[in-house]
């Protein structure tokens with residue numbers, strides 16, 4: 001019973017693959033536009049274990065991870081600082097919300113001027129976008145720390161910095177992980193877009209774009225699946241870390 | 252636990268002279284508190300006796316929590332002063348037990364570390380902390396697996412952990428704001444007896460806010476009956492049945508009479524509105 005439940009998510013996958021195989025087999029869509037699942041996954045496999053796709057995949061991983069890491073290093077301490085005083089946060093709330101609402105892609109030209117064509121621009125735009133998401137979540141996590149818990153610490157004689165580190169920081173962790181997961185997703189989006197359009201020679205975005213230009217459809221689908229798998233895995237990774245370190249969340 | 256020092260005790264290191272131990276423990280003078288829509292306290296005076304358990308009882312919203320929060324420094328009074336044997340709060344070790352144990356404990360720490368946390372704040376070394384928590388466990392006869400995180404414990408167990416956390420610093424005073432009102436009845440009965448045991452064991456001065464008159468009388472040496480706000484002392488009712496009190500106490504004439512007396516005063520106060 002339990003086992004069959006765990007297999008439930010595979011049903012949707014099987015259905016999609018089935019429809020895809022049928023559509024392809026009956027040639028309902030031009031096979032040039034929609035190659036068979038088998039040839040697509042073959043291309044994916046070949047590309048990943050030795051082909052160019054694998055190298056591009058690693059490039060995108062490296063860029064996404066470094067931009068998220070930069071974002072986290074800046075945004076987490078800043079978020080704690082802002083969140084620990086409601087007054088301070090309210091005074092910069094509009095700025096944060098404004099830039100959070102600004103599409104990060106609109107910042108490319110500015111960052112291009114600042115950093116030139118290259119990794120620095122891609123990584124810094126992605127870090128910028130991710131940092132705002134993380135910042136906002138951390139600050140809210142700190143601000144929404146349970147009042148009773150703060151009072152309890154205070155009444156036990158905890159100093160302000162003790163309250164900050166022993167209580168507010170811990171209280172903000174669940175929300176911080178929400179921020180990290182959203183941040184890494186956004187960073188991946190920005191990196192892939194940047195790889196497509198701002199003079200990149202590698203990365204998954206470039207791979208998708210180039211395959212499309214060369215009308216290499218199996219190659220394009222393979223790169224899309226690789227990007228999807230990457231996004232999913234990053235999200236999952238943070239979920240696993242969260243379960244491990246924030247065992248009390250939601251209890 | 253700060254057992255009351257014997258009358259002949261030498262002057263302790265903190266410089267306070269315990270020799271006049273019969274004096275009130277806490278003196279409250281001219282306490283005032285206003286919120287925008289109401290005056291809760293207007294020049295309130297009261298003395299809290301030493302080594303007694305007093306219950307604070309009164310109409311809903313009359314200012315019971317506000318009173319103990321002002322005494323414990325959680326809410327600043329507008330005017331007036333609260334002195335502990337003539338000393339300000341900052342020089343007093345006290346414990347506070349919240350109604351909402353779920354939000355008062357730290358879910359990221361095992362129950363044991365929750366209890367030890369105040370010692371950590373005081374800079375007590377790790378082996379020392381462990382020894383002191385173990386001593387407290389033994390003294391109170393607690394049978395809970397304290398290696399567990401609080402969210403694995405029942406409500407009553409969590410509140411017991413809160414109480415232990417408040418007691419670990421050997422406070423000279425313990426404040427409890429409706430500590431059992433979030434528990435089911437069975438657990439409440441059990442916890443009353445746990446608290447009574449702690450009180451008998453430690454003789455710590457305790458101030459218990461309760462919305463349950465039976466509990467208030469059963470546990471206390473005195474019931475402080477407050478009026479609607481601005482709160483005045485309606486009466487400071489003494490109840491001196493011997494401890495440990497048990498289920499039998501509840502059917503004794505003295506208990507019934509005291510409870511009836513408090514209820515009469517309470518109802519008069521509620522109708523007076």
Ligand SMILES: Nc1ncnc2c1ncn2[C@@H]1O[C@H](COP(=O)(O)OP(=O)(O)O)[C@@H](O)[C@H]1O
Nearest residue numbers: 286287289291310311312313314315316317318
């Ligand atoms: N922070 C606050 N702001 C405004 N009014 C408050 C605040 N805290 C308490 N009050 C009011 O003060 C009165 C006494 O509150 P409280 O001491 O909590 O009553 P209780 O006796 O039920 O514990 C209530 O009428 C309550 O509405």
Ligand SMILES: [Mg+2]
Nearest residue numbers: 315316317460
């Ligand atoms: Mg109250």
